[in-house]
Amino acid sequence: MTHDHDLVLRPTQAQIDAALNPPAGRNGGDLVVETLAALGTTTVFGLPGQHALGMFDALRRSDLRYIGLRVENNAGFAADAYGRITGEAAPLLLSTGPGALTSLAALQEAAAASAPVLAISSQIPTAGLGGGRHGYLHELPDQAASFRGVVKSVHTVRTQSQIPSAIEAAWKSALTAPHGPVWVEIPQDVLLAETSVPVVTGGDAFPEELPPRPELTAVAAHLLSHAERPAIIAGGGVVRADASGKLRQLAETLQAPVVATPGGKGAFPWTHPLSLQSWIEDRHTTDFLEDADVLLVVGSGLGELSSNYHTFKPRGRVIQIEADLGKLESNHPALGIHADARLALQALLETVTERTDPTASERVRAVLAKVADRIAAQELTLEQDVLASVRKALPADSPSFWDMTILAYWAWSAFDAKGPNHMHTAQGAGGLGYGFPAALGAAAADPTLPVLAVSGDGGALYSIAELATARQYDLPVTWLIVDDGGYGILREYMTDAFGEATATELTRPDYVALAESFGVPGVRTTPETLEADLTKALQTPGPSVVVLPAVLRMFAPTHLAT
Numbered sequence: 001m002t003h004d005h006d007l008v009l010r011p012t013q014a015q016i017d018a019a020l021n022p023p024a025g026r027n028g029g030d031l032v033v034e035t036l037a038a039l040g041t042t043t044v045f046g047l048p049g050q051h052a053l054g055m056f057d058a059l060r061r062s063d064l065r066y067i068g069l070r071v072e073n074n075a076g077f078a079a080d081a082y083g084r085i086t087g088e089a090a091p092l093l094l095s096t097g098p099g100a101l102t103s104l105a106a107l108q109e110a111a112a113a114s115a116p117v118l119a120i121s122s123q124i125p126t127a128g129l130g131g132g133r134h135g136y137l138h139e140l141p142d143q144a145a146s147f148r149g150v151v152k153s154v155h156t157v158r159t160q161s162q163i164p165s166a167i168e169a170a171w172k173s174a175l176t177a178p179h180g181p182v183w184v185e186i187p188q189d190v191l192l193a194e195t196s197v198p199v200v201t202g203g204d205a206f207p208e209e210l211p212p213r214p215e216l217t218a219v220a221a222h223l224l225s226h227a228e229r230p231a232i233i234a235g236g237g238v239v240r241a242d243a244s245g246k247l248r249q250l251a252e253t254l255q256a257p258v259v260a261t262p263g264g265k266g267a268f269p270w271t272h273p274l275s276l277q278s279w280i281e282d283r284h285t286t287d288f289l290e291d292a293d294v295l296l297v298v299g300s301g302l303g304e305l306s307s308n309y310h311t312f313k314p315r316g317r318v319i320q321i322e323a324d325l326g327k328l329e330s331n332h333p334a335l336g337i338h339a340d341a342r343l344a345l346q347a348l349l350e351t352v353t354e355r356t357d358p359t360a361s362e363r364v365r366a367v368l369a370k371v372a373d374r375i376a377a378q379e380l381t382l383e384q385d386v387l388a389s390v391r392k393a394l395p396a397d398s399p400s401f402w403d404m405t406i407l408a409y410w411a412w413s414a415f416d417a418k419g420p421n422h423m424h425t426a427q428g429a430g431g432l433g434y435g436f437p438a439a440l441g442a443a444a445a446d447p448t449l450p451v452l453a454v455s456g457d458g459g460a461l462y463s464i465a466e467l468a469t470a471r472q473y474d475l476p477v478t479w480l481i482v483d484d485g486g487y488g489i490l491r492e493y494m495t496d497a498f499g500e501a502t503a504t505e506l507t508r509p510d511y512v513a514l515a516e517s518f519g520v521p522g523v524r525t526t527p528e529t530l531e532a533d534l535t536k537a538l539q540t541p542g543p544s545v546v547v548l549p550a551v552l553r554m555f556a557p558t559h560l561a562t
Contacts, residue, residue: 022198028191029058031163032120034200036091037062038164039171043444045079047072049095051122051138054191056093067444067473069437070465072099076106076117077434078441080181081401083116084424085445087242089174089182094121096188097138100146105431107150110181112428113263114240114324116174117181119151120167125189126158144185152180158187160195168205175207177323177340179240210323212339212347220296220319220335221351227294229316230256230355233280235306236263237299237323241342244268244420247298250349255357256296257364259285261306262427264299266417273361277368279413281308283558284370288363292316297334299341301327305412305427309559321345375555383410383552386527390454390480391416393534398449399424399442403435405456406488406552413555433462436479440466443475450476450538457483457508464509467518470543478537478544481511484551492554515545522547 032055036044043065048056059066069075072094079090094100100121110117123129123143124136131141140146144154153173155166163186170182224230232254238247244267251258251274258268259276268275279285286308289295293316300306301322310331318334321344328336337344375384387410394400396418402408402425417423424442426434439453455463460481470477482488486505494501515522522545525533530548537544 022196026195026199027054027058028160028163028186028193028195029054029056030061031160031195031197031200032167032186032191033058033062033064035164035167035203037064038200038203039168039205040088040203041091043067043082044091044093045069045075045082045441046091046093047075047095047099049099049122049138051124051188052093052095052099052191054188055120055122067440067469069440069469072102073106073433074437074463074466076103076110076119077437078444079117080106080110080113080115081424081438081441082445083110083179084113085399085421085442087116089116089118089171090441092117092119094119095138096122096124096143097140099138100143104146104150105429107147107181109426109429109431109434111150111152113424114179114236115181116179118167118170118174118184119181120184120186122191123185123187126187129187144183147183150181151183153182155182155184157184157190160190160193160197163190164200168203171203172205172207175205177207177210177241178237209343210338210340212321212337212344214347216335216337217344217347217351220337221348223294223317223319223335224254224256224296224348225353225355227254227355229292230254230294230296231289231292232256232258233261233289233295233297233300233302233306234258234264234267235261235298235300237321237341238264238267239299239420241299241340242420243342243345246342246345246349248272250345250352253349253352254355255360257288257360259289261300262412262425265415265423266420270416270418274364276364278415279368279371280306281413281558282371282374283308284367284374286312286558288367290315294319297321298345299323302331307331309557311559378555380553380555382527382550383407383555384414386530386548386550386552387411387414389527389531390452390534393531393538394452395450395538398422398451398538400452400454401435401438401442402426403453403455403459404430404432404489405454405459405482406484406492406554407454407456407482409489409554410552411454432459435459436463436477437466439477439479440470440475443477444473447476450478452538453477453479455479455481456488457481457485457511458487458506460511461506461508464514467515467520467543467545471519474542476542478534478546480534481545481547482552483508483511483547483549488552489554511545511547520545524549
């Protein structure tokens with residue numbers, strides 16, 4: 001019996017002739033860029049280094065667009081955002097040792113957020129591999145060991161003939177649910193040596209599907225169909241699987257209220273009658289979810305933020321759909337369904353029976369009213385007005401990228417993303433410096449829309465060098481810097497915990513003058529003029545900077561009172 005996958009297409013005579021007579025002047029680096037192009041890559045990010053020059057020289061002979069950032073970590077953030085926006089594996093070209101290691105924080109964020117990043121690094125020459133101390137520049141005893149605990153998979157190349165297969169395997173790994181960063185490393189001499197390996201003309205790296213087990217979805221559908229108070233938590237897995245439409249259909253069929261995690265922003269319409277929005281850090285929301293007799297968790301591991309800092313204690317039956325096997329039932333016992341969110345939601349839609357619940361939307365309104373009353377009692381008008389101004393200024397279809405800053409912490413709960421895959425933050429790993437370089441990656445993915453980056457002054461200082469990148473490639477990113485003179489959230493945490501803050505105050509530059517020194521227009525705004533200034537900046541082609549001097553406060557947490 002012959003199966004379709006047993007069939008091998010016979011090469012044409014022209015293909016045979018081309019393979020037997022590859023063009024002269026190619027090296028191992030050409031095999032890298034040819035493989036990327038064959039897989040459908042159009043854009044790569046990175047930073048050159050001595051051992052990686054073979055790859056970068058090969059870019060000159062290719063049609064790939066190169067976006068070069070000034071710091072490897074920022075290049076990783078840009079690739080992360082490109083992967084989130086396009087759903088493609090974003091190549092990140094790096095050099096050995098210090099260059100590679102500088103990308104680690106960005107790769108950790110990509111891993112935490114399940115962003116598909118294809119990191120390809122050089123290595124010391126083959127003769128130096130094996131852990132001996134040969135004294136090569138950038139030498140590490142085992143470079144890949146530094147990345148194994150961070151990335152999804154590691155792929156090591158030792159000869160030129162391994163390059164196409166290794167990159168294809170890594171590409172497939174990055175795009176198989178759950179998405180994530182992967183690591184490929186190739187020795188310097190392998191990249192530089194002339195090659196007789198035929199030109200790479202085709203790629204077959206389709207990601208594997210992750211369907212749910214039918215016996216599990218049958219039980220889940222029965223539980224949901226017969227629940228008295230079902231509720232749904234929508235995580236980032238819904239967004240990554242492009243399953244927002246199916247989630248809405250299921251919620252409406254079941255009349256189940258939905259709350260989105262910070263990573264699941266936009267997975268469910270903000271103003272829908274069943275929408276609990278994103279107030280997952282609020283005790284009123286936590287109480288509501290605990291009261292559900294059947295709770296469906298889709299694409300979330302119920303980690304720290306999504307569980308109101310692990311104070312969430314469900315009393316009903318939990319059904320958890322999760323593509324990451326390590327997150328499945330890691331925090332709460334559940335009917336665990338290891339599957340891609342889209343495929344699992346489709347299976348449920350085909351099996352559940354419709355529920356009627358005339359009180360569902362009324363109960364949602366009651367929870368949101370309690371949340372609003374709690375916030376209103378804290379006299380946080382400035383913070384709410386600033387966030388509202390940002391929302392009004394930002395076009396509904398434009399993506400936004402938020403650093404770890406007080407305004408972003410507000411946005412996790414209170415910002416209407418206006419749609420799936422529109423709002424992204426660094427809350428996965430929680431590192432500083434994400435917002436601006438990530439926004440540059442998003443602008444590279446789709447330069448037809450203005451992109452917003454939001455940072456505090458502390459996070460901005462991680463990324464200032466990328467103003468040069470924004471100007472060089474004329475990327476339409478408006479960078480809002482909320483300047484409060486230090487690490488504002490840490491200042492607040494330390495003051496609350498110890499009575500005073502230490503090491504949180506910063507000497508910082510004149511951000512407007514600094515932006516203008518890069519040829520990027522800048523403006524200093526106020527809370528009253530923010531909406532107008534931000535609107536104008538977003539409507540102006542190319543990069544821009546808007547600086548808001550303001551000291552913002554966080555709303556009071558609810559998890560400390562339990």
